[in-house]
Amino acid sequence: MSKQFYDEFSKQTVDKMAQSIEDMTYLYDETKVPKSHYKKHLTKGIEEMIEGSVEINFIDIYYRTMQQLKKESEKRYFQSVLCIDLGVNPSKITPSQYQALEMTWAVFTEDKKKASREDLITYFREVETNGATFILEKDED
Structure with missing residues (x-):
C-alpha cells in the first residue's frame, strides 16, 4: 500500500x-x-486567513467595476474620482464647480503624464475660486 506524502x-x-x-x-x-x-502562516487563525481573502475579493470587485467605468467613459470616471477627492457632491454641484470640473478635465487630457493629482486639485480650486476668465487670462500672460 503506497501512501502519498500528503497523508x-x-x-x-x-x-x-x-x-x-x-x-x-x-x-x-x-x-x-x-x-x-x-510556521507563522500555519499557526494563523482561520478567521485571519479568510478575512484577507474576503478583503482581496472586495478590492477585486471594486477594481473591476472602476476599470469598466473608466472604459465606458474616461472623462466621467476622471470627473467622478475628482469629485470624491474634493468632496464635491455632483447632485449639489455649483456652476463654478462644474466649470472647474470641465476645465480640469481639459488640462488632464492635454498632457496626462505632466498633470499630477495635486496639480489638478489646485487647478480645480483656482478655477472654482477665480473663474475661467481669470485663469485663461493668467495663462496668456
Whole structure:
C-alpha cells in the first residue's frame, strides 16, 4: 500500500510541517524561505486567513467595476474620482464647480503624464475660486 506524502504531512506537527514546506521550497531552484515564515502562516487563525481573502475579493470587485467605468467613459470616471477627492457632491454641484470640473478635465487630457493629482486639485480650486476668465487670462500672460 503506497501512501502519498500528503497523508503523512497532514499528521505532522506544525513545526515539522513548516520544515517540510521549507524543504520542498528549496527543491524549486534552491529557493530559500525560512521555516519560521511557514510556521507563522500555519499557526494563523482561520478567521485571519479568510478575512484577507474576503478583503482581496472586495478590492477585486471594486477594481473591476472602476476599470469598466473608466472604459465606458474616461472623462466621467476622471470627473467622478475628482469629485470624491474634493468632496464635491455632483447632485449639489455649483456652476463654478462644474466649470472647474470641465476645465480640469481639459488640462488632464492635454498632457496626462505632466498633470499630477495635486496639480489638478489646485487647478480645480483656482478655477472654482477665480473663474475661467481669470485663469485663461493668467495663462496668456
